[in-house]
Amino acid sequence: MYKPACRLLAVALLMGTGIAAHARPASVPSAAGEIRQQAGGIEARLGATVLRVTALTDAIIRVRVARGGTFPEDASWAVPHDVRAKRAAVTPTSDGFRTDALVVKVDPKTLALTVTDPAGKVITADTAQPIDLDGTAFTLRKALPIGEHIYGLGDKTGGTLDRRGKTFVDWNTDAYGFDSSTDPIYKSIPFFIGVGGEGGSYGVLLDNTWRTWFDFGHKAADTLAMGGPDGPIDYYIIAGPTTREVVRRYTDLTGKAPLAPEWALGYQQSRYSYMSADETRRIAATLRKDAIPTDVIWLDIDFQDRNRPFTVDKHTFPNLKQLAADLDAQGIKLVTIADLHVAAAPNQGYAPYDTGIKADAFVHNPDGSVFVGPVWPGPSVFPDFTDAKVRAWWGSNFKAFVNDGVAGFWNDMNEPSVFETPTMTMPLDIVHHVASDDFAPRNATHAEIHNVFGMENTRATYDGIKALRPDERAFVMTRASYAGGQRYAVTWTGDNSSTWDHLRLSVHQLINLGLSGFAYAGADVGGFTGGPSPELLTRWFEIAAFTPIFRDHAAKGTPRAEPWVDGPEQLAIRRRFVEQRYRLLPYIYALADQNARTGDPLMRPVFYDYPDAAAATCDQSMDFTLGRSLLVAPPPKMESPEAYDVCLPKGGWYDYWTGQAVIATASGEPGTPVNEQIAAAPTGDAVRLTEHPALDRLPVFVRAGTILPRQPLVQSTAETPEGPLSLDIYPGPDCAGTLYLDDGHSMAFERGDYLRQTVRCSTDANGNLIIDFGPRDGKYRPWWRQIALTVHDWRAAATVTGPDGRRVAKRAGAAAQTVAFTIPDTASAARFTVSGAVR
Secondary structure, three states: OOOOOHHHHHHHHHOOOOOOOOOOOOOOOOOOOOEEEEOOEEEEEEOOEEEEEEEOOOOEEEEEEEEOOEOOOOOOOOOOHHHHOOOOOOEEEOOEEEOOOOEEEEEOOOOEEEEEOOOOOEEEEEEEEEEEEEOOEEEEEEEOOOOOEEEEOOOOOOOOOOOOOOEEEOOOOOOOOOOOOOOOOOOEOOEEEEEOOOOOOEEEEEOOOOOOEEEEOOOOOOEEEEEEOOOOEEEEEEEOOOHHHHHHHHHHHHOOOOOOOHHHHOEEEOOOOOOOHHHHHHHHHHHHHOOOOOOEEEEOHHHOHHHOOOOOOOOOOOOHHHHHHHHHHOOOEEEEEOOOOEEOOOOOOOHHHHHHHHOOOEOEOOOOOEOOEEEOOEEEEOEOOOEHHHHHHHHHOOHHHHHOOOOEEEEOOOOOOOOOOOOOOOOOOOEEEEEOOOOOOEEEEHHHHHHHHHHHHHHHHHHHHHHHOOOEOOOEEEOOOEOOHHHOOEEEOOOOEOOHHHHHHHHHHHHHHHHOOOOOEEOOEOOOEOOOOHHHHHHHHHHHOOOOOEEEOOOOOOOOOOOOOOOHHHHHHHHHHHHHHHHOHHHHHHHHHHHHHHOOOOEEOHHHOOHHHHHOOOOOOOOEEEOOOEEEOOOOOOOOOOOEEEEEOOOOEEEOOOOOEOOOOOOOOOOOOOOOOOEEEEEOOEEEEEEOOEOOEOOEEEEOOEEEEEOOOOOOOOOOOOOOEEEEEEOOOOEEEEEEEOOOOEOHHHHOOOEEEEEEEEEOOOOOEEEEEOOOEOOOOOOOOEEEEEEEOEOOOEEEEOOOOOEEEEEOOOOOOEEEEEEEOOOOOEEEEEEOOEO
């Protein structure tokens, strides 16, 4: 709500006076140069500047700097209050403190901070000039060792996965037509991970919502610098030593993504726009006629009346409820867009505007009038999402759509994008009212709120849907966000282009989004603008089948990009990869459960689980893993027929498509080429493969030691698979797999209505393969009644015995190089033994 004092605050901030209504005095520490112990940490003073370092956990410290001895309000949009309030036990030292995992030292002469592990290995260290203060602006500097690489920062571009040697700005921007050098773009996630330093991986979250910037060795090769024009100097250092531990702890800090509905992991069809209910039905009918498994169809802004949010064009979509029901009967969910700009339409019977004006729900100009800016509906007003009451009002507007059976919602244009302005967004002096969580009620300018505006938009949508459908999982997609936004929405990479460069770029963006907390992310398959060639669209389908969100989307006025547009040959390849996605859903859904509990992303850089892979000599710029067990290795130059090498980490791998081993397994016997296109040349424990690109082949490998669950093919997740669950066992070290299942859509899993079970394999002293089913957690009953097991790379006669010692199966020949047998579903602990020699 608008408050008169906001105009004075806005003017003061814009003049750089540093006046902040939310500031409050802090306790004054001892004299300059002295380090003072506090609960969970220390304080040190240098002149008028105070440094406070606090251990939230053994491995996470918070660093705050007070100008003039006064700390601003202890509040955050990214880190919840109960997390910030945690304190770890610390042992004081003369120059800092130590925890079980960290040693923190402060130089009282410069306030330079050094963090090491208990053995003295440096995790991160400030430079000799660690802090510069210039009015309200600040700069922080840390050493950047020569061997350190930088990842994260969300969907930033840059041309490579590694951020080192580049600079970036956090300022959410509608970046239509962006390329690999465009910055800033849609999201501001001020979190990065340093990998390869002396003390292992570490992370830094700079929790400042203003227009912050990062320099990763660009201006000075040995210096990592970051800063902003205003706002709090407040950041977190997260120790590893592994990248996995850093990401898990970052999501401990900012929140885990909620478990997505299973249908969100299926194939999704979209366009800007499907222009009528009839066209939407034709799309659904064609998907089903061509047997393309599909779970979602999206409606962009043209389904609305004059592009106005929370309306429906009754001429082209006369009965949205019936359309949703008709699609649902075919196993297809309907997701609709709901942009955050509300048409400024007084006296026209447009309820979102009328009720919003009555509730004083929109942001204001400094003079107290409501800000109006042009977007898709024409003159528009913008909800004040930093106010909890306004968020509740926004969420209530979804009631009619929820009642009509719309399954999910899409928040676009929420940087916020504003047309016909030099900055493409709101003026910096627009006034927001902050009344949320642990923030003291106050006014703030857009300069402070801009980067969290999109996240708070999705928060309002998410909370609104949850209030209207409390026992269903809310699905929201957003374009703009901030650190912690994974708590409310999945995301995509925005308005990309139909080019090979953008396909490459999408892989880097999705990996870095996963490292930044956004485990559920996708790119517009085929590219939003321009229109893909048949080969580009096919290759994009292949790669997207192994990414977290799989949505085909294209812009108005571009060539059609549905799977069937380029004829039966291309359709057959695309459909085959969509089908593989659906067969793999038991594995992917278990990864979603893992993410909800641990924060591990679904799509990962290879070094996430295989740190030694970073030393490989192959071009790994396109390689990634889906979970720990599947490694995807597209051609680095995808438009070229030129051969390329793939370096697989040590430990053993199998070809996903053939099931054949490609490097030595536990017994150390030679590897086997997977087909005529690949020749293996072992290099120590790892292997280097040469691939010859073919449009119908995407190299995918399975880690030796994987137990991979798969299911019979279905046309959507609403369809119950027929037949047994498949478990493919690829013998090797640390052999395990996880089964996870629930009803796929409700919150019943929080009440114990889920299934989680670990299956392991090992080799005993006699060379027998032991398969152990652990006891099952949860009370959910699965769709399968039998489990079909296939043991790969078996070249001898085999006998399989069950828990009671009775023979389950026997095979005399070895030509197939597998052992396959079927058992009844087992919810209790059970052991099966395959007798024979395992390679």
